Amino acid sequence: MANQKICEGDYVLIYLDARRTYMIKMQAGQTFHTHKGYLKLDELIGKEYGEPIKSSLGIYFTTLKPALTDYIMKSSRNTQITYPKDAALIVMFSGIGPGSRVIESGTGTGALTTALAHYVGPAGKVYTYELRSEFQKNAAKNLQRSKLIDYVEMKSGDVTLGYEERDVDAVILDLATPWLVVPHAYQALKPSGIIVSFSPTIDQVVKTTEALRENNFVFIETIECMMRAMQVERGKTRPQTLMTGHTGYITHARKILKPPVQETPQAPPQEEAVAQEAPIEQEENVEKTAEETA
Numbered sequence: 001m002a003n004q005k006i007c008e009g010d011y012v013l014i015y016l017d018a019r020r021t022y023m024i025k026m027q028a029g030q031t032f033h034t035h036k037g038y039l040k041l042d043e044l045i046g047k048e049y050g051e052p053i054k055s056s057l058g059i060y061f062t063t064l065k066p067a068l069t070d071y072i073m074k075s076s077r078n079t080q081i082t083y084p085k086d087a088a089l090i091v092m093f094s095g096i097g098p099g100s101r102v103i104e105s106g107t108g109t110g111a112l113t114t115a116l117a118h119y120v121g122p123a124g125k126v127y128t129y130e131l132r133s134e135f136q137k138n139a140a141k142n143l144q145r146s147k148l149i150d151y152v153e154m155k156s157g158d159v160t161l162g163y164e165e166r167d168v169d170a171v172i173l174d175l176a177t178p179w180l181v182v183p184h185a186y187q188a189l190k191p192s193g194i195i196v197s198f199s200p201t202i203d204q205v206v207k208t209t210e211a212l213r214e215n216n217f218v219f220i221e222t223i224e225c226m227m228r229a230m231q232v233e234r235g236k237t238r239p240q241t242l243m244t245g246h247t248g249y250i251t252h253a254r255k256i257l258k259p260p261v262q263e264t265p266q267a268p269p270q271e272e273a274v275a276q277e278a279p280i281e282q283e284e285n286v287e288k289t290a291e292e293t294a
């Protein structure tokens with residue numbers, strides 16, 4: 001694949017080391033100041049990603065093309081955001097992919113919206129609901145920056161009152177009272193559609209799980225993802241001393257049309273019973289043969 005050149009208007013990740021990265025927009029005639037000297041952006045425009053650039057103090061920085069995690073972590077925040085470790089699992093459990101239609105609420109900073117839009121792509125759509133207009137405006141800016149805004153429809157409103165969409169593939173919740181939204185998610189989802197809810201506390205998880213059970217959702221599971229980074233150096237490789245202790249729990253479930261009615265088991269006719277037992281006998285024979293061989 002041909003290397004891509006940096007164009008005016010692009011966002012570029014300026015990398016010094018893993019802890020010092022800066023995402024900046026390329027604007028002709030501008031300079032970017034750091035404690036290691038300033039960079040002239042004119043010198044970056046037209047270069048290939050990955051090329052080094054020297055600051056006014058002679059320190060080398062590297063230019064990188066921002067990846068999805070960079071857009072999430074460098075988003076301009078006015079709420080707590082969904083971190084990449086949780087966003088990755090939310091995307092995986094939701095079953096979404098190119099062309100999926102997904103409802104999300106609340107939008108917040110739009111970090112999770114960015115991840116969802118990235119995966120549904122131009123053939124899909126993320127309908128993201130938010131109560132507060134100032135958060136929505138900020139999220140829209142973040143989505144413009146990642147060039148994913150076209151795959152997103154930003155909606156205002158209180159989702160405890162319901163959703164407008166129907167037959168969506170997935171509903172993703174990250175708000176204070178997800179259990180109040182479960183009946184509306186049920187209405188919006190297609191049969192077998194998937195709901196994923198992210199909550200920081202166990203109390204929220206319990207209420208949400210109860211609401212899922214009462215509203216014809218099955219295959220309900222809650223998990224917590226703890227990520228531990230490693231510091232890698234020959235002879236000294238070990239987990240890093242500090243880690244994020246807690247972000248939240250992920251609960252996911254699937255919509256069914258009716259609760260399954262379990263029929264009372266009846267004694268099988270004699271012949272059938274014999275037929276069912278045959279494979280077990282076979283299995284026992286295999287074990288015996290193994291013992292005999294030993």
Ligand SMILES: C[S@@+](CC[C@H](N)C(=O)[O-])C[C@H]1O[C@@H](n2cnc3c(N)ncnc32)[C@H](O)[C@@H]1O
Pocket residue numbers: 079080081082083105106107108109110111112113129130131132135157158159160174175176177
């Ligand atoms: C924790 S933030 C979501 C952060 C988001 N996942 C992200 O990665 O940026 C929760 C958001 O839900 C919004 N919210 C809370 N209750 C809501 C409701 N009933 N309807 C719509 N939005 C709601 C809040 O205003 C807030 O912006």
